[in-house]
Amino acid sequence: MDAFERVREVNTGVSLTDERIAGARVRLLEGIDAGVVTARKRVSRRPMFLIAGAVAGVAAATATVVVVGQLTAPAPQAEAAPTFTPTPQPTPTAGEPFERATVGSVLESAAGATVSGGVPEAAPGQYLRVEHQTTQLVLYQPTGQYTQHNATRATATAAWVAPGTYVTYIPGDRSQEWVTVFEPKTSISQTFGPEGEALAAEWLGNALKERIVDRHVGGVDDGSDPQLGSDAYYAQIPRDPRQLLEWYRSSLAGDVLDHDSQVASMIIHELERNAAPSDLRAALLLALREMPNGRILGVDGSLVTLGFSFTWTSDQFDSWTETITVDTASGFVSASSRTLGSGGSLVPESLPNSSVVTSISVVDDAP
Incomplete structure (x- = not known):
């Protein structure tokens, strides 16, 4: 099974059994479905495609403390600190020319702000509440090699966009209980094609109708050892940006068509x-500088949206584009998106296959 097949299997679960829901609810947090798991040497799971639409969905909007930036475009213990210190660089504000900044200077500014404590953290007894507002593009074709709801942009005869929400409560003491809440999907925001509206309504009718609250002590229950999110898990990851890239690349196993796109996706996720x-967030931002074809897509004050494009040789899709919106004043990543493939006239090229807008706050209680 090649990498594209693993990606294409993600959205197959429109008719969910209790067993499938139970297995998918935690994997949704990581954007991973059962068919997407690839063997990894040190990282037990890696994201390939956001599938929050299969189980998570839209709920009533809840207040958050941190202002959300809008998406303007679509092993062994490592060394304790990076081998070089990020130096904040001037970043253009709205209306200034993009050429006054580079992808590297934007990421260095964000990394420097992260090290200086720009993003709030929860103290023991508190929780960092991380809310993800997601969108999922469902591409439909009557028949196909995979499933009806996993067409390509070129072959789709109908399509729709489904918003969703999931919230993670990360305890200030990582050894305590983590809580993730998946809201049921309740709406369709866009449809495409003559049959789009009817097919979307049928698809939504088969979606999860109940709220899921997942609880697990010590991190995310994804089968990793050490457990994902725990202090021990993050202690094994290098803080030197170049070593970090090699750590991610060495974790990829199997038939991987393009390592850079996979690494960029894992870093952004x-x-x-x-x-x-x-310190690890700073290293992750600096590691992104090494990704090819990076460009600045938009600037809104201290919020900068970057894009990274990759060319694939698969006969199913020919491109993979990741975007990330980062606040250079705090290092906070407020949005991201992924676009797979090109072609066809049904869906606008600017519409990503998946996107996430993130907000955070520190709270005293979890559900």
Whole structure:
């Protein structure tokens, strides 16, 4: 099974059994479905495609403390600190020319702000509440090699966009109980194609109708050892940006068509999880500088959206684009998106396959 097949299997669960829901609810936190898991040497799971639409969904909006940036475009113990210190660089504000900044200077600014404590952290007895507002593009074709709801952009005859929400409560003491809340999906925000509206309604009718609250002590229950999110898990990850890249690359196993796209996806997903210590978040931001074809897509004050594009040789899809919106004043990653493939006239090229807008706050209680 090649890497594309693993990606394409993600959205197959429109008719969910109790057993499938139980297995998927934690994997949804990481954007991983059962068909997406690839063997890894040191990281037990890696995200390939956001599937919050299979179980998570939209709920009533809840207040947050941190202002959310909008998406303007779509092993062994490592050394304790990076081998070089990020130096904040001037970042253009709205209306200033993009050429006054580079992808590298943006990421260095964000890394420096992260090290200096720009993102709030929960104290023991408190929780960091991380809310993810997601969108999922469902691509439909009557028949296909995979499933009806996993068409490509070029082959889809109908499509729709489904918003969703899931919230993670990360305890200030990582050894305590973690809580993740998945809200049921309740709406469709866009449809495409003559049959799009009817097919979307049928798909939504098969979606999860109940709220899921998952509780697990000591981190995310994803089968990793050490457990994902725990202090021991993050202690094994290098803080030197170049060593960090090699650590991620060496974790990939099997038939991987393009290592850079996979590594970029894992880094961005770790940043939006908001569970990593500040020194590791800084290293993750600096490691992104090494990703190819990086460019600045938009600037809104201290919020900068970056894009990273990759060319694939798969006969199913030809491209993979990741975007990330980062606050250079705090290092907080407020949004990201992923676009797979090109072609077709049904869905606008600017519409990603998945996107996440993240907000955080420190609270005293969890559900």
